[in-house]
Amino acid sequence: MSSFSSQPLQGMSDLRAPEIFQWQRLERIGTRILEDYGCSEIRTPVLERTALFVRGIGDGTDVVQKEMYRFEDRGGRDVALRPEGTAGVMRAVAAAGQDLQDARLYYLGPMFRCERPQAGRKRQFHQLGAEALGAPNPAADAECIALQCHILTAWGIHDARVQLNTRGLPEDREAVAAGLRTSLEPALDRLCEDCRRRLESNVLRVLDCKQPDCRAVVGDLPPVTDFMSEEARTYLAEVQDLLALLDIEVESNPRLVRGLDYYVHTVWEITHGALGAQDALCGGGRYRFELGKRALEGVGFALGFERVLMVLEAAGTAPAEPTAPHVYIVTQDPCAFRENLVLAQTLRRKGIACGIDVRKGRPFKKQLRAADRSGAAWAVLRGQREMDEGTFLLKHMADGRQEALAMPELLDRLAGGHALA
Numbered sequence: 160m161s162s163f164s165s166q167p168l169q170g171m172s173d174l175r176a177p178e179i180f181q182w183q184r185l186e187r188i189g190t191r192i193l194e195d196y197g198c199s200e201i202r203t204p205v206l207e208r209t210a211l212f213v214r215g216i217g218d219g220t221d222v223v224q225k226e227m228y229r230f231e232d233r234g235g236r237d238v239a240l241r242p243e244g245t246a247g248v249m250r251a252v253a254a255a256g257q258d259l260q261d262a263r264l265y266y267l268g269p270m271f272r273c274e275r276p277q278a279g280r281k282r283q284f285h286q287l288g289a290e291a292l293g294a295p296n297p298a299a300d301a302e303c304i305a306l307q308c309h310i311l312t313a314w315g316i317h318d319a320r321v322q323l324n325t326r327g328l329p330e331d332r333e334a335v336a337a338g339l340r341t342s343l344e345p346a347l348d349r350l351c352e353d354c355r356r357r358l359e360s361n362v363l364r365v366l367d368c369k370q371p372d373c374r375a376v377v378g379d380l381p382p383v384t385d386f387m388s389e390e391a392r393t394y395l396a397e398v399q400d401l402l403a404l405l406d407i408e409v410e411s412n413p414r415l416v417r418g419l420d421y422y423v424h425t426v427w428e429i430t431h432g433a434l435g436a437q438d439a440l441c442g443g444g445r446y447r448f449e450l451g452k453r454a455l456e457g458v459g460f461a462l463g464f465e466r467v468l469m470v471l472e473a474a475g476t477a478p479a480e481p482t483a484p485h486v487y488i489v490t491q492d493p494c495a496f497r498e499n500l501v502l503a504q505t506l507r508r509k510g511i512a513c514g515i516d517v518r519k520g521r522p523f524k525k526q527l528r529a530a531d532r533s534g535a536a537w538a539v540l541r542g543q544r545e546m547d548e549g550t551f552l553l554k555h556m557a558d559g560r561q562e563a564l565a566m567p568e569l570l571d572r573l574a575g576g577h578a579l580a
């Protein structure tokens with residue numbers, strides 16, 4: 160058996176204070192905006208049948224072929240940790256039947272891809288994503304892109320670039336593949352070995368090969384839209400027109416294919432210059448999901464939290480602070496310890512955030528220092544004298560003012576701005 164290590168697995172991280180405050184701040188802002196756009200949260204299992212991802216994302220994709228954490232469980236079932244959120248959400252929509260037919264759903268949580276870890280590429284990473292079910296409609300796609308831009312702006316990210324393309328209709332696929340093969344034919348000897356193989360198996364993948372020679376060849380290709388139907392081109396033009404109407408700046412990128420096979424029509428990525436090689440903050444598109452006899456259609460996106468945080472850090476955005484308790488209880492004499500525990504509980508039940516040191520006999524000065532460090536607006540000091548008098552010494556931390564109060568007045572004072580139960 161290997162020796163114990165307290166470190167998480169490679170490519171995975173513990174998330175804790177102080178960074179977690181920034182995560183929580185972003186989550187609060189992001190989910191509020193998603194709810195303003197009519198989305199409700201969905202939480203699906205992180206473990207699913209492998210077949211869901213193979214069929215949904217595509218057997219030929221890198222995500223399925225090379226990156227999934229796939230294993231046999233104790234019952235011999237072939238299962239995988241979700242590498243992305245859309246497949247699980249579509250399965251849940253199919254399971255719910257009519258209930259979620261035209262739903263707008265959002266999710267937040269860990270995804271798993273066993274890639275080579277590097278800056279901005281983790282094996283456990285976190286996405287905030289949304290899926291709007293419904294038949295193809297350029298206005299829904301434009302709104303979905305506008306929604307992400309809204310979230311990014313609210314997070315303080317203003318210089319991200321939206322790159323837009325189309326995957327066309329499923330009926331266009333053959334023509335696109337044939338058109339690309341013919342265009343690539345004269346440059347065959349300049350393509351890497353992988354791309355020469357891809358030419359037959361999945362020619363679209365040649366478009367996002369990172370090898371410099373392949374990129375040069377791809378740079379000279381006609382845009383994929385040249386091989387698509389009029390319907391696909393008109394759809395893309397409508398999305399572009401609506402984005403202009405909504406004042407969302409986008410760049411057209413005819414090489415953008417995205418690494419998941421479920422897309423039809425609009426696809427996009429939002430990139431940021433502070434990110435380096437892994438520069439996508441967010442990816443999305445319209446899709447068609449085949450689940451057994453059912454086909455589900457929708458449009459959605461997912462934002463990568465780790466990359467959002469990298470961008471904010473590079474921009475020098477101040478880290479978020481923890482919320483301070485409203486009041487901190489300081490036990491002056493050990494005889495007041497039990498009563499003070501009760502006081503803390505009473506205040507918390509009334510919705511007043513309250514700190515207290517639960518170590519009996521903790522020196523008074525240390526407790527006062529802790530009250531100060533906690534950022535509490537008030538401290539309640541209580542020892543033998545207050546116990547005898549049935550009072551509470553309320554200290555205003557900013558100016559040191561102190562006042563002995565009975566319980567009703569104490570509650571009144573602390574509840575300023577707090578609703579009392």
Ligand code: HAM
Nearest residue numbers: 243245280281284439440441442443444459460461463
């Ligand atoms: P994706 O482009 O594979 O799309 O991932 C979305 C975002 O997740 C990326 O832009 C990136 O920010 C983040 N991400 C992906 N892989 C990693 C990684 N290894 N480490 C850190 N961050 C990563 C999807 O997942 C689709 N489900 C999006 C979607 C929803 N399309 C339609 N609906």
